[in-house]
Amino acid sequence: METIWDMDESTFAAACRAVEAVGRADQGVGTLGEKTLHMVLKRMIEPDMSRHEVKLGSYVADILNDRGVFEVQTRSLHKLKPKLAALLPYYPVTVVVPVIETKWLMTMDPETGELHDRRKSPKRGRAADMLPDLVYLKPLLLDPNLSFLLVRLEGEQLRMRTADRRRPVTPLEFAPTRFLGTIRLKTPADYAALLPPDLAGEFTARELGKALGLPAGQSSAAAGVLSHMRAIRRIGRKKNAYLYTIAKEEKPC
DSSP states (O other): OOOOTTOSHHHHHHHHHHHHHHOGGGOOGGGTTOOHHHHHHHHHHOOOGGGEEEEETTEEEEEEETTEEEEEOSSOSGGGHHHHHHHTTTSOEEEEEEEEEEEEEEEEOTTTOOEEEEEEOSOOOOGGGGTGGGGGGGGGTTOTTEEEEEEEEEEEEEEEEOSOSSSSEEEEEEEEEEEEEEEEEOSHHHHHTTSOTTOOSOEEHHHHHHHHTOOGGGHHHHHHHHHHTTSEEEEEEETTEEEEEEOOOOOOO
16 A cells, blocks of 8 residues: 555654653643544644644644645544535645554453453454545545545554443543554545455446445445546446446546
8 A cells, every 4th residue: 555755654653652742631722632543643644733723714724734734534524524615725635534454442441440351353444434424525526635645554442341231331542553554545546446456347336335345325325436536437227226337547648
């Protein structure tokens, strides 16, 4: 996978050390309520904290530096739509999204604080997991000022035991422990690179979703985004389903 700028294992380690050294209690007002993952990603992109939390009109950018605006988004992307619509006419904006490829689960005893049962989660994050969420940003995806930076990580999820039988554990914090690389999404070729190499011929949205490892209910949204970004194209119908094929890269005359 592609690694861009100066983001590598050393910058990741430096960001983790900086966040650990400062401590959440000593953070300024602009970082109150931030989680470890969010703070580490911001430090990786821009170590100079004077460039964090910069007011731009009625919005506050996570980072503003000589590369433009960076927005670190660890949850749903749909909340970013108004902010992106306001900033994209004036700034190049990169939305930074973590992809947790490997997660280690650790459970804390609420009475003793001891950690138990460290085990690997069976769930593995993939870059394609974000495709259905991008459907909310479709009107903005082709804007030349917008790009996405997916940061591939491994980390530990801290959970706490509860007395609730329906929910025996509750998540507390996720701490990244290993940097695995980055993926950039901006051009049709970038989006096409997310497609499985064995995907060929004609396929429905459901077949595409299965190849990408997405739940059935998210397949249509993913197909819509990939079609909008010209990574695939619609070629017809098969009964009640649209048929798609991988779009050929257009070469300049």
